[in-house]
Amino acid sequence: MRKDASCAPATFARQRPTVLVVDDDLRTRGALSSLFRSVGLGVQAFESAADMLKYPIPSAPSCLVLDIILPQLDGFELQVELGRLGNRIPIIFMTGYGDISMSVKAMKAGAIDFLTKPFRDHEMLEAVTRALDRDQKRRVEERRTEQIRARFDTLTAREREVMSLVTAGLMNKQVASEIGISERTVKIHRGHVMRKMGTESLADLVLIAESLGVRSRRRNTST
Numbered sequence: 497m498r499k500d501a502s503c504a505p506a507t508f509a510r511q512r513p514t515v516l517v518v519d520d521d522l523r524t525r526g527a528l529s530s531l532f533r534s535v536g537l538g539v540q541a542f543e544s545a546a547d548m549l550k551y552p553i554p555s556a557p558s559c560l561v562l563d564i565i566l567p568q569l570d571g572f573e574l575q576v577e578l579g580r581l582g583n584r585i586p587i588i589f590m591t592g593y594g595d596i597s598m599s600v601k602a603m604k605a606g607a608i609d610f611l612t613k614p615f616r617d618h619e620m621l622e623a624v625t626r627a628l629d630r631d632q633k634r635r636v637e638e639r640r641t642e643q644i645r646a647r648f649d650t651l652t653a654r655e656r657e658v659m660s661l662v663t664a665g666l667m668n669k670q671v672a673s674e675i676g677i678s679e680r681t682v683k684i685h686r687g688h689v690m691r692k693m694g695t696e697s698l699a700d701l702v703l704i705a706e707s708l709g710v711r712s713r714r715r716n717t718s719t
Contacts, residue, residue: 513628514538514554516585518545518574519563524613528561531617532624545569549577553585557635559608559627561620564591564598575605584634586627590615644704647693655692656710658685662698663705664712 515532517539519525525541532539538556542548545566560578564571575587589602592613599610608630609623651659654675661671668686672679695701705711 512536512538513556513632514540514558515624515628516548516551516553516558516560517541518543518548518560518566518571519590520544520566521563524563528620531620535621537624537628545571545574545577548574553583557628557632559586559588559624559631561588561590561624564589564602565593572601572605575602575607579606586630588620588623588627590620641707644693644708648704648708648710650692651689655685655689658682659689659693659701659705660710660712662686662689663702663710666712 515528515537517525517528517532519528519541520543522543525543529539529541538554540551540554542551545562546569548560562571562574566574569577571589571591578585578587586608587602587606588609588611589607590611590613591598602610608627611619611623648656654677657675658671661674662668666674668682669679672682690696690701693701693704695704702711
């Protein structure tokens, strides 16, 4: 069985936070789908992990509600496979046969929550709310990183060199001596870097350099 025919169309699901449900029990899939839709969430439900892997992750904030006991590829194996693929969708595990060791294993692997069936609707909704909130924050941070990287890619080789040394704490005259150009030229390059990177202070530029891993190991040792 492929994606449930009763699921909301993918084009609609992408417009709002979406929950992916993977459970081989039809009644559970139906009940969870109804629950999530009742609070305005998009839903995509799957009978197996293999079916879910064929489906593109929604562009909107999303999370995965995943049964542990599944035919062929079980929930833990799907979690490992998603990690291998670089898919960071938050996971909420559920099972009717849970124990402490299983819960610990799930949480250590990065699951948001571990619910034992039967669970209350509010417990599931609270877990999904946390998961969607985390995914939203992750997506915002990833977009910010992409924008910063795009700005950095506009720098010339010399501007990157200046940025690396300036953010390491070297003064303009030290940077000039280090790379063999005039202090005035360093100031010009520094101004270009600040403008292109969209920063107003050296402190902001330092944070960006650290996040990109381009800050020089050289430090200002002058007193």
